[in-house]
Amino acid sequence: MTEKRASDVELPVASQTDEVWGSDIFAEMLRGLGVKYVALNPGSSFRGLHDSLVNKLGNRDPQMLLCLHEEHAAAIAHGYAKVTGEPLAVILHSNVGLMHGSMAIFNAWCDRVPMLVYGATGPVDAAMRRPWIDWLHTCRDQGALIRNYVKWDDQPASMEAAIESMLRADVIARTAPTGPTYVNFDVSIQEKYHAEAPPLPDFARYQPPLPAEPSAEGVAHAADLLKNAKRPVVLAGRVSRDPADWARRVALVEALGAEVLTDIRIGASFPTDHPQHRGKPAFFIDDDAGEVLRQADVILSLDWLDPAGTLKLAGRVEAKVIQASLDYQLHNGWGMEHQALPALDIHLACTPDRATHAIADALGVGAGDAPADLPVCPALEAPAPDTSLDIMTLAGALGEGLDGVCASMVRLPLGWAGEAWHFRHPLDFLGSDGGAGIGSGPGMLIGAALALKDSDRLPVAVLGDGDFMMAASAFWTAAHYGVPFLAVVSNNQSFFNDEVHQERVAVARNRPVENKWIGQRIGDPDIDIAGIARAQGVEGIGPVATAGELVDAVKKGIAMVRQGKSVVIDARVRPGYNPNMVAGLTRSD
Template sequence: MPVTSEDTGVWGSDIFAEMLRGLGVKYVALNPGSSFRGLHDSLVNKLGNRDPQMLLCLHEEHAVAIAHGYAKVTGEPLAVILHSNVGLMHGSMSIFNAWCDRVPMLVYGATGPVDAALRRPWIDWLHTCRDQGALIRNYVKWDDQPGSMEAALESMLRADVIARTEPTGPTYVSFDVSIQEKKHAEAPALPDFSRFRPPLPAAPSAEGVAQAAALLTQAKRPVVLAGRVSRDPVDWARRVALVEALGAEVLTDIRIGASFPTDHPQHRGKPSFFIDDVSGEVLRQADVILSLDWLDLAGTLKLAGKLEARVIQASLDHQLHNGWGMEHQALPALDLHLACAPDVATHALADALGVGGGDAPADLPVKPAFDAPAEETPLDIMTLAGALGQGLDGICASMVRLPLGWAGESWHFRHPLDFLGYDGGGGIGSGPGMLIGAALALKDSDRLPVAVLGDGDFMMAASAFWTAAHYGTPFLAVVSNNQSFYNDEVHQERVAVERNRPVENKWIGQRIGDPDIDIAAVARAQGCEGIGPVSTAGELVEAVRKGIEMVKAGKSVVIDAHVQPGYNPNMVAGLTRSE
């Protein structure tokens, strides 16, 4: 705990700190910087480093990724503070991930004095931008650089409301260091925070609900694409009840987390990055398709082939599309668009059809779909899943992250917290931070946070694990270590085949070896528990069981699992498909 401070007056940053507390922010993730030295002091010496508590990170990208993982569990924004233009540039990749993943986040920055007469020589000039928000304006919902204390308070309120409003996303407010460090005769009255809340969710029109209900009830082969929906168990239960009442088939997507029980008799195919043959056939036979904010609806329907189905979309995502990025994907052809959040549409349709609330999902032990491999079996991406499931037997776990080559059919998800999805923007290096943020959110729950990370993802952000160890954040991370940037080996093989060149050279510039990296030692160097390397199914089962006991004792645990290079067949087909 910080040393108790005597009252030395009211400073601008004290007011900002009180605003963060009033907004209900529990944590502030940051890497220190002089541009917000005033706010740093206020968080420690004015608020006592509680409500919010500071989370010291060793890189700005990790700070944002931690906020990302936290929001995926809670649906609530965690605050991040980035040092001037340089910290913002460091954190920009993770902000892009959060933007693509549509998660709420409060990002705060700072700039050297806008008034040039107040700048210190050299460093303040380097760290002052005329329009700092321009660096990330294309992938945040809103940004501002207020010029006074009064304007700053309003900006903080507005940023919070906008970040939390569907479709959610990150916002950015940059504070002039001069405003932070100005002394005030007295503190201004803080706003009534209860009067600055997000608007009530927009409801679809009665006409639209009636049309959708009619299409779905008249359909002989309805299909529901369960996409970017909430983690709320109430929404989950109603979604399942609606599907059961319609007799619909359901597809899910491994990029966006658990949205429907995958062991349900009406679930088809497997959650994956690309639809498999079973999913494609389900879509081709459908006469009505209900998309609940499905990620890349047009691309999925294109991959399925010739379709005859009427398509209903429930989504607000169009409100975030702009001309800079293409993360909005291709434009789908729709027969009916309900411009509302997908869960709002689900409840409205269920109400219209007289469907009840359904049964709340239970927190159950993990349910692997693969049999446990023999102990001496060498690990690959498929046998790793079976061995991990055997090691976690009887444990209620949240799978925070799974690697690119994961086989979606290897694991069943039966609760909205059973799996949290991918990173949103494909920015490798986000996995460790997102795991830490999710584990922080799950710390007081009965769930064990688990992640399977790639070795490249781990090494890009290995120092993030220091923050986990420092704050006593328990989790189990298994590094699927194929000693390669294998995704690019797949692409290099395809290019070599097309050009009739040696496929045997695909590993050059991709393999992470000579020397091999001691993943467990890297984890121990950050203060975590490191186990391994292990290379057989039996060794992994033993390591996981040992790791669970360490996690129960409050430790952050990393297991180095050496796996043979390779992906599940559907993943390879999707990555190399040209149409």
């Protein structure tokens, strides 16, 4: 069987014309910026650019990825960036496409991943608009729709300005702290004829700035505090996926004798089976992690997602706190994703990885050993074959099914227990979506799988049924372009997160807890998850309801993935979360 590859799909007939249009120059700019793929849902506002990508560039470098919804397009770019650290391009049709894609852009903003978002608008000059449709698809300030959650946006009014805007957007998106940028092209600029093409810039001269080094004084002070600490703790947060950074991080922790906490929202940042790792990766710290923080005398926060909230949950923490982060540069007055303001003793204004290297240098700590690509390491015993599935037995059965496989866990559901799995490499787990927007999982899985396609890693995701249903049509793109992965839908047939909240409200108001399911359960009729997957062109397996059935389904799915297939398994689980998750979601203090 010949594996389907994206490069074999949608091959255009060669164009014979040498004419130059404005959008041809935009397309050449995308190629010069090194963009490999452009995820889009077609729209008339960028019909010129669409033509140029096909007939000027031959649909290669970049290649278009046709999506059935704009939110999927942005989610695919998000998942790709989480693996590679590099942005994909997303093109959104006018105001309506931008509104569709805005949730996924918000996720990327909260997750601090780079993304190049391009838009288009009907002619700004009202005299050039077609009746009705151009008026609907033209905004006076289209970027205002997302300005509060992109790093920069522009609507250039000339070709010269557009070239500069594309360069600036690329540099800003890829400069730490990374994030999405947005450039909006007037359709009249795209469709303007040029007698000759303007010269393209020297792209090598438009690169992100070199990483900022932390203050030498701050590094010396931080190194001294850590060296003399009796109970140092490292909060391993939003760090890079570079294996060299990972190795140095581990070496520094070992040299300090520090204890380490990790966060399941942001992906693998430290080996969770390391003897100095404490607690478990979680959305909210548990009692064990809280005790570690209360006993600490120095805490090093490596761009931890919410240091103030974490220390508040821990209780009385008297440690000196060192923060390495540039995140403050993205904080604005619109959103609160920056979390509470932490009290800090030293703030190193640099990426957490630059801080790690600088402190390690100051302490004479070596480079450490690079992490190996190892088979999955589930921490739970495999359940008996006839055991019915819940969130814990699903994890155990999935681990048995993946035995011996080197996999990247792209997504895990809200109720997943952090103690169920060990992460020993920066690509073992990629984290959540950043903005907690349901419907992001399928697109992010496809983007990550696209980035991992030529690696030895098998992309795996455990998705919720609500997440799957909001974005099921994203899987058509995976089938169309031959993007293999294994998705297990943890199907509790409910928006169970809100059942937990309704139970808490009912208890507080002395009302019947038995009614918590109303308006939450996804049943009567049941949804055929596997059937919906097959309708998109991917392989659908299930439903399965026992551990043994899931193990068999996973092994069957792996064989299909090895043949280049995209596979979805419908795993019927009893509603429920791990206890720490329930406590964190419903706490009122």
